[in-house]
Amino acid sequence: MADIHIEEFYKDAAIALVQLYGAFPRRVNLFVEDIAGPDEPDEFGLHSKRHMACFGTLLWLAEEGFLRYVDTIRQEALDQAVLTQEAFIRLSSPAPDALVQELSHPDDLAVEPLPPSLREDISSHIHLVRTALKSRHSLRIGHAVRATLFASK
Missing domain, CATH: 1.10.10 (Arc Repressor Mutant, subunit A)
Structure with a gap:
């Protein structure tokens, strides 16, 4: 902890x-x-x-x-x-797929294929940070912020 x-x-x-x-x-x-x-x-x-x-x-x-x-x-x-x-570029850019799977809300990852624009939106770092904040779960927030702030350039 x-x-x-x-x-x-x-x-x-x-x-x-x-x-x-x-x-x-x-x-x-x-x-x-x-x-x-x-x-x-x-x-x-x-x-x-x-x-x-x-x-x-x-x-x-x-x-x-x-x-x-x-x-x-x-x-x-x-x-x-x-x-x-x-x-701005980092927050707008897609996060690694494994991170998206781990931090996304289950409703975001529907079984049916999503349109490319929506898939890109829910895979962005800013979406992951927003989703983590909404969850109010400190471990998820920490993981999303670390992934965003310390992502390789």
Whole structure:
């Protein structure tokens, strides 16, 4: 079993990538509270460890070339964030067939042959990430995010 902070990292990364993909190519503000949930700063104005971990995930995604942003809005959001070309291509590209079989919802893999366009859509990395998020199963989310972030180029 993975450490809880790693499971949260995968979930935060998945939500951020899905949000950015859904808005692509528009630039949007990525708010930590929309990803990790509400946070009340303490009496000193400091955010919780959970909030800061999510903010760190967003910064890490930027540092590793998955997204770009103009500025931070304190420690609450990334201003004008957008997927990089590499991230967009990776999310849009088909995942390996074995991974699609493992992570897809059973209804997606009907016995009857699917039209090529639909087959391509349900085999994309972004579809696998969305499906994993809908399942709310941390192992599936982690597997889908690892496959997406660390896919060979």
